[in-house]
Amino acid sequence: MAILGTPYWNDRKRAYFRQENNSFEHMLRCSLSGGISPLETCGPTAALNCLTARGYEVGVRCPGLYRPQPEDVLTAFFNDPGNFAALRAAWPGLDPERLPGNEVAQWYPLAVREVFGKPCEFAGEMSFYEAMAHLANGRPLQVCLRKPGHFVALVAYDEEKEEFILNDSWGGRWPDGDGFNKRLSKAEYGANVKPLSLIYW
Secondary structure (H helix, E strand, O other), X not given: OOEEEOOOOOOHHHHOOOOOOOHHHHHHHHHOHHHOOOOOOXXXXXXXXXXXXXXXXXXXXXXXXXXXXXXXXXXXXXXXXXXXXXXXXXXXXXXXXXXXXXXOHHHHHHHHHHXXXXXXXXXXXXOHHHHHHHHHOOOOEEEEEOOOOEEXXXXXXXXXXXXXXXEOOOHHHOOOOOOOOEEEEHHHHHHXXXXXXXXXX
């Protein structure tokens, strides 16, 4: 038995991003009473955890010394009015003027391609065994949990324990404060994953 997964599933330094430390989350903490952020950037940060686990580079360069956090750039793409027509065309029926685009799984293929030039596909509902097969072939998955309503990155599969290994950008929701290489059982996958899966090729 082995752990099957993406090339960098176990590389914290290269392939693990947290959402609590970016500029969007800081802005929300400062603007909301009590300084409590709703942690809006789980989707873009889960996307980065998928892309980097796959081995892709996601660095963003500016002409000066500042290096933007890539999850901020992806979040900005979803919420830039200049992109609303493209988002509507990619998945009609939802209006990017009325909801944060980073909450819509169906818009990720467009955003990931436009920002990072990498392939991502909306797959919707995915069985446990389909998800296992993608991971066995080195393809990470971005899935959305029902409780809490939250995106995470599935990066590997433990054959012996029949569990997915996930990287959760919201480390603060775990008792040890760390979302790196956590586990998701077969039962929890079936009960707690929404039909909003994304495949990173």
